[in-house]
Amino acid sequence: MAYDGDKGQDHFRPIRRIFAGGLILVCLAVFLLWRIDSPRVERLRTDVVDATLPRVQWAMAPITALVKMSDNFSTYSALYQQNQELRRELQQMRAWKEAALQLEQKNARLLDLNNVKLDARLTYVTGTVLADSGSPFRRSVLLNVGEHDGIQEGWAAMDGIGLVGRISGVGRTTARVILLTDPASSIPVTIQPSGQRVLLSGDNSTQPRIEFLESVELVRPGDRVVSSGDAGVFPAGILVGQVIRGPDNRFRVRLAADYERLEFLRVLRYSGPEPIRETGQIVRPLAAMQGPAQPEAADE
Amino acid sequence: MSEGQFFKRLMFGGLFVLLCAMVIMVKLLPLDLQPGPLPTPDLVICLVVAWVIRRPDGLPVWLIAAVVFVSDLLLMQPPGLWTAIAIGATEYLRRRHKRLQPLSVLAETGVFAALYTAMVGLNWLALTVTFADQPSLGAQLLRMPVTVAAYPFVVLLCAVGLGLRKRPVPEGFGRGSAR
Numbered sequence: 001m002a003y004d005g006d007k008g009q010d011h012f013r014p015i016r017r018i019f020a021g022g023l024i025l026v027c028l029a030v031f032l033l034w035r036i037d038s039p040r041v042e043r044l045r046t047d048v049v050d051a052t053l054p055r056v057q058w059a060m061a062p063i064t065a066l067v068k069m070s071d072n073f074s075t076y077s078a079l080y081q082q083n084q085e086l087r088r089e090l091q092q093m094r095a096w097k098e099a100a101l102q103l104e105q106k107n108a109r110l111l112d113l114n115n116v117k118l119d120a121r122l123t124y125v126t127g128t129v130l131a132d133s134g135s136p137f138r139r140s141v142l143l144n145v146g147e148h149d150g151i152q153e154g155w156a157a158m159d160g161i162g163l164v165g166r167i168s169g170v171g172r173t174t175a176r177v178i179l180l181t182d183p184a185s186s187i188p189v190t191i192q193p194s195g196q197r198v199l200l201s202g203d204n205s206t207q208p209r210i211e212f213l214e215s216v217e218l219v220r221p222g223d224r225v226v227s228s229g230d231a232g233v234f235p236a237g238i239l240v241g242q243v244i245r246g247p248d249n250r251f252r253v254r255l256a257a258d259y260e261r262l263e264f265l266r267v268l269r270y271s272g273p274e275p276i277r278e279t280g281q282i283v284r285p286l287a288a289m290q291g292p293a294q295p296e297a298a299d300e
Numbered sequence: 301m302s303e304g305q306f307f308k309r310l311m312f313g314g315l316f317v318l319l320c321a322m323v324i325m326v327k328l329l330p331l332d333l334q335p336g337p338l339p340t341p342d343l344v345i346c347l348v349v350a351w352v353i354r355r356p357d358g359l360p361v362w363l364i365a366a367v368v369f370v371s372d373l374l375l376m377q378p379p380g381l382w383t384a385i386a387i388g389a390t391e392y393l394r395r396r397h398k399r400l401q402p403l404s405v406l407a408e409t410g411v412f413a414a415l416y417t418a419m420v421g422l423n424w425l426a427l428t429v430t431f432a433d434q435p436s437l438g439a440q441l442l443r444m445p446v447t448v449a450a451y452p453f454v455v456l457l458c459a460v461g462l463g464l465r466k467r468p469v470p471e472g473f474g475r476g477s478a479r
Contacts, residue, residue: 020361020391027365027387030380035430041379048373056325064329134327134375136339136443137435141330181335184433204335204435259333 050171139182162256192224341450
């Protein structure tokens with residue numbers, strides 16, 4: 001025995017082995033528990049994340065900022081070209097803005113004429129992105145808002161333009177957003193002009209797949225995709241992206257949200273549509289149904 | 301064990317934890333939200349294996365278990381499974397410590413490649429048997445060459461940056477000649 005480290009191990013080897021075996025068993029037990037009762041162990045995970053990540057934010061934030069700054073700096077070289085392009089786009093946008101304003105006024109007038117009631121309950125909480133999932137197989141980000149700010153499981157998160165993902169896992173001061181590109185993400189959406197309802201499921205690529213498409217001939221690349229509000233998870237009508245045809249000749253969606261720069265995310269407060277408990281109330285109030293039911297029958 | 305040696309072990313253990321914490325933190329930085337063409341290497345396991353081959357006495361099992369378990373939790377992996385596999389792998393290496401000691405870095409990388417493949421296979425098997433949600437085996441295996449390629453660099457960093465070298469095989473025999 002030449003190594004001093006091994007000297008003691010000779011005597012303790014059986015104990016060591018039992019200790020290591022015990023540790024493996026404990027780990028496997030935790031894994032099995034996770035498999036059987038996932039929410040409880042996920043809760044533990046959320047608590048650990050909640051306890052650690054906001055504390056090391058002071059170390060992470062400067063590095064993130066530096067890298068982003070250097071990224072931005074490298075675009076300086078193309079500044080002149082970009083400027084020209086932006087000017088051209090601005091010209092076009094002015095025309096569009098004019099059109100949009102006129103349409104908006106027209107729309108408001110028509111809505112007013114029809115007495116349409118708008119859903120004004122949609123408010124949002126904005127959070128900053130703290131961290132991503134850190135694993136090459138999972139796509140999620142951690143926000144710095146949590147239970148403390150009233151965030152609930154399942155709410156939708158979007159950047160300024162489009163849908164980004166949904167809340168899954170809420171800690172006291174943090175919440176995890178599963179991005180639309182995550183393999184576990186699957187949300188109901190509508191393809192706009194044809195009104196077809198499909199599922200949008202991520203597969204760890206930049207463009208999520210469209211699944212359960214009924215009639216392929218009605219869908220064209222370039223169609224708008226918005227959330228459909230089915231299953232009451234998301235509010236309906238949030239922009240998701242545009243249909244494109246992927247390299248594998250399947251329909252995919254180019255997301256409207258800028259996934260390259262997710263810094264601030266809006267979490268939409270939404271508790272789903274109010275459930276309808278009694279079937280009678282769908283047709284008409286119950287009291288009205290009992291009274292005049294007889295005369296109607298007599299008339300016929 | 302003398303006092304100085306105890307502190308040295310403590311220092312190396314602390315260094316290990318610090319390095320792993322740094323690796324995990326850099327992974328968690330919200331920089332690359334777009335999935336790239338290549339998966340990122342699993343640097344924590346590289347560190348653990350390099351350390352165990354070099355200084356098996358400086359890295360107790362419970363420390364490995366704690367660090368890998370926390371990385372499991374933070375990196376959204378199934379908690380516990382990868383930790384159990386990592387403990388098993390390091391115990392396997394520890395038992396073959398004498399034979400691994402004289403290997404060159406290249407041969408060591410070969411050992412690591414075989415070991416890592418077996419670990420990924422075991423992980424996949426366990427997740428499949430328990431019907432857990434997991435990325436495809438192809439995607440997981442694609443991560444292997446990247447991780448194996450990163451291993452020599454981790455070894456180099458440990459050797460040059462931290463002075464973590466294998467002990468030279470002692471000239472003479474008998475106790476106390478190693479140090």
